[in-house]
Amino acid sequence: MRKEIILDVIEPGLGELESIWDYIGYPDEQRTERLHTLAEQLQARMFDFISAENQRRVQLDTEIEARKHSAPTALLSSRGLPSLSLLEHLDAHIAQFEAEIKERQARQSELTAQVRSLCERLGLPDETATTKPAEATTTDGDGVDSTTDADDAIPSEQDLERLQSRVAELERRRDDMLKRLSGLAEDVRRIALDIEFAGSPAGSGADDAAQALEDAVLAGEETTRLPLSDATLSQLEALRLRLVKHKAMLVGTCDELRQHIRVMWTRLDIPHEEQEAFLAQHAGYRQSTLDALQEESDKCQELKWSQATAYLANLRREASELRATCFLDDTGDEADEDATLIGGDLDDTEEGVAALERRIDELRESYEKNRELYAAVGLYQDTWRAYLDVEQRMKDPAILSNRGGVLLKTDKERKQLQKELPKVEKKVSELLQKLQGGDNFRIRGRTFEQHVRHLWDSLRSEQEASKFNRKAGAVAGGRTGSATSGGGDDLRSSQSPMRDSSLGAAGSPRKSLSATGKR
Numbered sequence: 001m002r003k004e005i006i007l008d009v010i011e012p013g014l015g016e017l018e019s020i021w022d023y024i025g026y027p028d029e030q031r032t033e034r035l036h037t038l039a040e041q042l043q044a045r046m047f048d049f050i051s052a053e054n055q056r057r058v059q060l061d062t063e064i065e066a067r068k069h070s071a072p073t074a075l076l077s078s079r080g081l082p083s084l085s086l087l088e089h090l091d092a093h094i095a096q097f098e099a100e101i102k103e104r105q106a107r108q109s110e111l112t113a114q115v116r117s118l119c120e121r122l123g124l125p126d127e128t129a130t131t132k133p134a135e136a137t138t139t140d141g142d143g144v145d146s147t148t149d150a151d152d153a154i155p156s157e158q159d160l161e162r163l164q165s166r167v168a169e170l171e172r173r174r175d176d177m178l179k180r181l182s183g184l185a186e187d188v189r190r191i192a193l194d195i196e197f198a199g200s201p202a203g204s205g206a207d208d209a210a211q212a213l214e215d216a217v218l219a220g221e222e223t224t225r226l227p228l229s230d231a232t233l234s235q236l237e238a239l240r241l242r243l244v245k246h247k248a249m250l251v252g253t254c255d256e257l258r259q260h261i262r263v264m265w266t267r268l269d270i271p272h273e274e275q276e277a278f279l280a281q282h283a284g285y286r287q288s289t290l291d292a293l294q295e296e297s298d299k300c301q302e303l304k305w306s307q308a309t310a311y312l313a314n315l316r317r318e319a320s321e322l323r324a325t326c327f328l329d330d331t332g333d334e335a336d337e338d339a340t341l342i343g344g345d346l347d348d349t350e351e352g353v354a355a356l357e358r359r360i361d362e363l364r365e366s367y368e369k370n371r372e373l374y375a376a377v378g379l380y381q382d383t384w385r386a387y388l389d390v391e392q393r394m395k396d397p398a399i400l401s402n403r404g405g406v407l408l409k410t411d412k413e414r415k416q417l418q419k420e421l422p423k424v425e426k427k428v429s430e431l432l433q434k435l436q437g438g439d440n441f442r443i444r445g446r447t448f449e450q451h452v453r454h455l456w457d458s459l460r461s462e463q464e465a466s467k468f469n470r471k472a473g474a475v476a477g478g479r480t481g482s483a484t485s486g487g488g489d490d491l492r493s494s495q496s497p498m499r500d501s502s503l504g505a506a507g508s509p510r511k512s513l514s515a516t517g518k519r
Helices: 002-024 028-068 083-122 127-131 157-195 208-218 230-268 272-281 287-306 308-325 333-343 350-369 371-394 397-401 405-434 448-483 488-515
Strands: 135-139 145-149
Touching (some): 002 028, 083 127, 157 230, 208 230, 230 272, 230 287, 230 308, 287 308, 308 350, 350 371, 371 405, 397 405, 405 448
């Protein structure tokens, strides 16, 4: 087909040459010579054309060779292709690769900007400035190695993954710090509101950054606008701790003042309605509350001296009640000193009042220190008094003659109290064992066991005396009756149930207590 194309071009020319030569009249030898000349010219033209095509081939090889460095993997799928097809294949692959490079570089720029912004927000050094190399040798996904400037470096997928991971790490750190910062700022504002803290005064010694942060937080500035760094968190934690300590001081001082004021109000006979109104008006633990409580305390001190006589009388009554509450003995040196303070010739001078106040504080401190023990002992005392009352009622002839509900109810009450007394006694004993120095605890000069034994011994002695008196009265009545009507046996018979009941009341508790190992 290629020969036909050439012959189709040459043959018409040869025919025209033949016509020209016929017209001119060239002989055959000359015509042959002219054909050789034409052939030489055609051959020279062919050589020129071949040379040009050969140059084109070399140029294609050069271009292909240049593209091989940009897309070597494309050669694996293009073996056996002619130069033009190979060049087109390489150009298409390079265009796709350049688009991927631009996408990677854009992604790298975006991630680098995020890292830089997060580092700046977190107060960290700019990692992108310290990790960026001056020159980078990169290998893309197609295995191309190229040495370029850092600004033109082609990031690998691993580079982008590392940047993305770093961004995620910094974002988590930012979110955690924001959460901590928000919590700290909220705590600071809440505590500051509770205690009316308006800010540190000028010249308090805080540095400018800490003072600016404190002002911003108290002003309610959004936490997203606050500096986000470890230094900021440390400063806020220090501020919160300072406010917490200040609030604790206010709470302790206010509670102490309230307790002191209540005691003073009681001693000064201030009406209950006025007390409640004042406390309701000055609730909480603010600085203004502390000032108001301190002012009221000072006012009570002034009233104390203006009502010294009545105040001292109330002090003495309070001291007596505390002595009774603490079960103190009425004999001994301590009792003599208390008697001098409470019931002696102590005047209403400042020294005398102060001495009695100190003694009351000592008694109150002792009571508060062992409140549970005193409460248990008081419960035992109340239970014992209730038991004595039941025993006394069981001796009432009106109850004994009533064999119905009253007698049963009273007897049931007595049995219940007989069960309660050992339980309360055991509780007091356990508390004494736990209490440091419990062996030194005394109830009017006796240990608790001695006190309980004394109560039962006194009851038994009283019952035995009562029994003796009843027997003596029965004998005397019998003698009188024998001289008159002889009714003494009936009287003794009617009294025998009462005597049995009385003896049983005294005997039963002792058996119950002996079961607990205390008797």
